Amino acid sequence: MVRLPLTPDEIERGRRLGAVLRRARGDRPMLDTALAAGVSPETLRKIESGRVATPAFSTIAAIAGVLDLSLDEIWARANRPADASLAS
Template sequence: MVRLPLTPAEVERGRRLGALLRRARGERSMLLTALDAGVSPETLRKIESGRIATPAFPTIAAIADVLGLSLDAVWSEINKSDGAAELPPPAGTAHERLAS
């Protein structure tokens, strides 16, 4: 399977997601947060640093649950862009991304 390059909007959304999760985690240990969410500490570290810009939905849902964040709040926060237009939701398929 060939993975398409990320768009600039996806990269920026990933950075905002990582920053949101770092803030929400606060003083809580990355290790304990990751274990409670059922993900590896390395995965959480990569998401928080923006290195995984498009993590799987179940991963984000599990981390958000552990941190007490609603998915609506996460979506709303990562789509804020300092006065720029709101980012569209990610396309459902690679075919849709190639067509745009």
């Protein structure tokens, strides 16, 4: 399967998604969060840093569950313009 290059908007949305998850994790160690979600710490680090702009739904759902976030809230925050997502 050939994967099309991501658009600048998709890349930016991935960065916002990562920022939302990072803020929600707060002081909780990355290792603890990753293990509780059933993902590798490296995967979580890449998502939080925006290096994985389009992570699998199941991965985000698992992380959201550990962080007590609703998927609706994550989606709403990740789709806000960059300046609005930083305000919340």
